[in-house]
Amino acid sequence: MQNELQLFTEGLNPRLQVKGTSRLSGEVKISGAKNSALVLMTASLLTEGKVRLNNVPELTDIKGMANILLSMGVELKTGNGSVELQSDNLHYFEPSYELVNCLRASFFCIGPLLGRLGKARIPLPGGCRIGARPVSEHIRGLKALGAVVSVEHGVVTASVPGIDRRLKGASVVLDCPSVGATETVLMAAVLAEGRTIIENAAQEPEVQDLANMLNLMGASVRGAGGPTITIDGVPHLHGCDYTVIPDRIEAGTFLLAAAITRSSLRVAPVIPEHLSAVLQKLRDAGCNFEIDKEGITIIPGEIKGVDITTQPFPGFPTDLQAPFMAFLATAKGTSVVTEKIYENRMQHVAELQRMGAAIRLQGNTAVIEGVPQLSAAPVTGGDLRAAAAMVLASLSARGISHVEGLNHLDRGYECIEAKLNSVGAQIFRHSDKHSLA
Numbered sequence: 001m002q003n004e005l006q007l008f009t010e011g012l013n014p015r016l017q018v019k020g021t022s023r024l025s026g027e028v029k030i031s032g033a034k035n036s037a038l039v040l041m042t043a044s045l046l047t048e049g050k051v052r053l054n055n056v057p058e059l060t061d062i063k064g065m066a067n068i069l070l071s072m073g074v075e076l077k078t079g080n081g082s083v084e085l086q087s088d089n090l091h092y093f094e095p096s097y098e099l100v101n102c103l104r105a106s107f108f109c110i111g112p113l114l115g116r117l118g119k120a121r122i123p124l125p126g127g128c129r130i131g132a133r134p135v136s137e138h139i140r141g142l143k144a145l146g147a148v149v150s151v152e153h154g155v156v157t158a159s160v161p162g163i164d165r166r167l168k169g170a171s172v173v174l175d176c177p178s179v180g181a182t183e184t185v186l187m188a189a190v191l192a193e194g195r196t197i198i199e200n201a202a203q204e205p206e207v208q209d210l211a212n213m214l215n216l217m218g219a220s221v222r223g224a225g226g227p228t229i230t231i232d233g234v235p236h237l238h239g240c241d242y243t244v245i246p247d248r249i250e251a252g253t254f255l256l257a258a259a260i261t262r263s264s265l266r267v268a269p270v271i272p273e274h275l276s277a278v279l280q281k282l283r284d285a286g287c288n289f290e291i292d293k294e295g296i297t298i299i300p301g302e303i304k305g306v307d308i309t310t311q312p313f314p315g316f317p318t319d320l321q322a323p324f325m326a327f328l329a330t331a332k333g334t335s336v337v338t339e340k341i342y343e344n345r346m347q348h349v350a351e352l353q354r355m356g357a358a359i360r361l362q363g364n365t366a367v368i369e370g371v372p373q374l375s376a377a378p379v380t381g382g383d384l385r386a387a388a389a390m391v392l393a394s395l396s397a398r399g400i401s402h403v404e405g406l407n408h409l410d411r412g413y414e415c416i417e418a419k420l421n422s423v424g425a426q427i428f429r430h431s432d433k434h435s436l437a
């Protein structure tokens with residue numbers, strides 16, 4: 001496989017070469033949740049104690065967050081899927097624009113910094129390819145807790161007035177159930193004086209994971225996972241040893257890899273309730289499942305089109321919209337996919353069309369007429385989940401596809417080609433164009 005593929009690729013950009021139409025079988029191990037691990041790393045700023053996180057995926061986003069925390073004086077050790085963080089010597093509260101710009105989630109440092117130090121200066125993360133992604137709700141929530149916040153020259157400066165520099169509990173009603181804003185306010189509130197109630201909170205499992213870890217650190221958080229979260233502030237938090245939940249988006253991506261290749265595959269560990277909306281849509285499309293506490297086995301049947309609309313949790317996740325669309329491109333009949341979370345998350349449509357998918361785009365709605373077979377093509381994933389969609393489409397396409405956009409893919413998928421190859425895929429990575437000389 002390697003030699004056969006290398007013939008086609010000398011001197012080209014980093015890419016995956018995917019030989020399509022292989023059936024998959026066996027079990028894929030699911031890594032820890034990227035979006036949980038990132039926010040849990042920032043939560044370590046809330047204590048002088050040592051925080052040990054287990055089941056942390058090895059991803060470029062995690063390295064990016066580690067660099068930001070290191071730049072603020074956090075001591076950090078990694079190894080065997082764990083990260084140890086100690087912030088007893090936190091001396092800097094202004095990560096650089098270069099570091100923040102690599103990783104939107106770095107903005108989430110603002111809540112713990114304000115809670116712990118009473119001050120923070122974080123460059124605005126800006127928009128990204130999928131949408132504008134404002135942080136106005138984060139800022140509104142912090143102001144409600146008594147922070148003075150200004151945005152000037154692209155930098156958010158926040159401080160807590162008073163001698164003790166301690167935030168004050170308050171009622172925060174979010175305009176939209178933003179995951180990041182909920183996490184920011186939650187982390188700021190755990191060390192505030194008095195009670196905070198967050199209404200219209202995001203209900204995503206990663207918010208629950210954060211609340212669970214904060215409680216283990218000595219916080220008092222109730223209701224996370226529902227629309228109302230109540231936090232009774234405490235003066236100090238201590239260190240902890242915590243294991244990150246499995247990545248529901250990675251698990252969903254592998255279930256879709258099985259579905260698009262009409263293969264039976266087991267994914268584990270997973271928390272099946274985190275994937276309810278996705279499993280329901282896969283069922284509607286003709287897949288069956290065997291589900292136990294640790295894992296899910298998918299058994300695809302006759303596949304037909306379904307309609308999906310992305311929603312906040314527990315609705316269908318936007319992060320699986322592009323991978324699901326790749327699957328629907330091969331389903332019998334018509335599907336309608338509507339993106340409701342981000343204004344510009346349809347860039348994968350043009351790439352799927354290059355592989356023979358029959359998709360009409362009307363704003364943020366895609367109408368897909370399933371085709372019996374996609375055909376291999378050189379394609380690029382313009383964002384993390386679009387890149388995953390390209391890998392899935394390539395797995396089912398006839399011929400050898402070249403998937404670029406690995407800088408995006410590697411942000412969120414740990415060893416994706418090794419995992420897929422271990423269950424029967426044929427994927428080869430050319431990671432450096434000079435290495436082939």
Ligand code: UD1
Pocket residue numbers: 035036038105131132133134135136137138176177178179180181202206318319341342343
């Ligand atoms: C998190 C996830 C991301 C996922 C998203 C939605 C992390 C690191 N990333 O991103 O993978 O796609 O949830 O499930 O956890 N919004 C506002 N004002 C704000 C904040 C958000 O209007 O102040 C809007 C956004 O523009 C977007 C929507 O709310 O349209 C959802 O954003 P949000 O839930 O905040 O996403 P993130 O936390 O950035």
